[in-house]
Amino acid sequence: MIRVLLFVPLLLPLNACAATQSSDGPSLAKRAVEGRFDVAPPAVVVAPPGPLPTDLAGRLERWEADGAAGQQAFAAQRTAAASLVAAAAGAPVAGERWVVAQQAISRLIAARAPLTAALADIDRLYLDRSVDEQIDGLPDIYALRDRLADLVSTQDAVIEALSAGLPGG
Template sequence: MKHSLLSVLLALPLSACAAGASGDAPSLAKRPVEGRFDVAPPPVAVPPPGPLPADLAGRLARWKADAAAGERAFAAEHSAAATRVAAAAGAPVASERWIVAQQAISRLVAARAPVSAALADIDRLYVERSVAEAVDGLPAIHALRERLAGLVSAQDAAIAALAAELPGA
């Protein structure tokens, strides 16, 4: 009894599908009215960004100068830090040579502060101008931002490389 009831229940959905396959079902072919809106949208004219506004030119110049000064300070500290890290090679953790090398790396991190600060400032400016849809000067802002980001990335890699040479770092 259970078997026959189960087979009847399973056959009901199949009979509904067979009934839908009759010849009086609507066609799924595309109707003429459906193609009326297949047209390309009109082109939107977007004016190119203009020059950097005068009030921002001074800020960008200051950030460039800060980054250059930070780059010079980093280079000077990097050679000193590399010398101290090389001297600490093989020294036990927390020995005097190891501590001197760690301090040199800390000074190296501090020397890159002007570049990091300039990058943070220009990131903030870029986001503010993008949100406000003020596109004038964005190419110049973006170019300086990319340059500063590259400097910070290179400095991060240099610091990481020196830190990796110290035991326990």
């Protein structure tokens, strides 16, 4: 008998909810005024970027030349660094061969400095022009930035592989 009394209060609120679900409430059908805003927004015409401004063309050429110089210097140091790292494969950490290999990796990193500096400068230019909404020449700037970033990424992978080849690396 006690069980029946516990469930009775739960049924009463449900009956009250069901009683309010009558058909005299507002209709949920679409009203005529609701369709007024079903129109496409007007097209916004954005002018495409113009050509690279002449004051930037010289800077981009210099950065491209710096990137090429950094790549050539890196390539010239790479073979020597790889052979020194291979020679230090069994050497103890902080031993002479290990130190010589670390120095070769450091020279390899230093050799690419013109490339990384050019990438930093072109990143700064790209961001400044984007913030100032000066879009003329951005495709040219971004294309050079993309090429330099690819070179740096490839060099990073080489340096990481060489560092991993050293004991303790």
